[in-house]
Amino acid sequence: MKTLGIALVLTLAPTLSLAMGCNYGKDKQAMSCAAGSTYDADSKSCLPVSS
Numbered sequence: 001m002k003t004l005g006i007a008l009v010l011t012l013a014p015t016l017s018l019a020m021g022c023n024y025g026k027d028k029q030a031m032s033c034a035a036g037s038t039y040d041a042d043s044k045s046c047l048p049v050s051s
Contacts, residue, residue, distance in 0.1 A: 033039050033046035040047045
């Protein structure tokens, strides 16, 4: 029984650590903006393009 518990913990440990750290250090960014606008990293929003 003890061996089964240790095997289960060793199996799940890497899975849990990867799931918790998958977004570490990543910034959110817009996937796309509407036509005539562009993504501004400072305001983190889409802004109209001025010509």
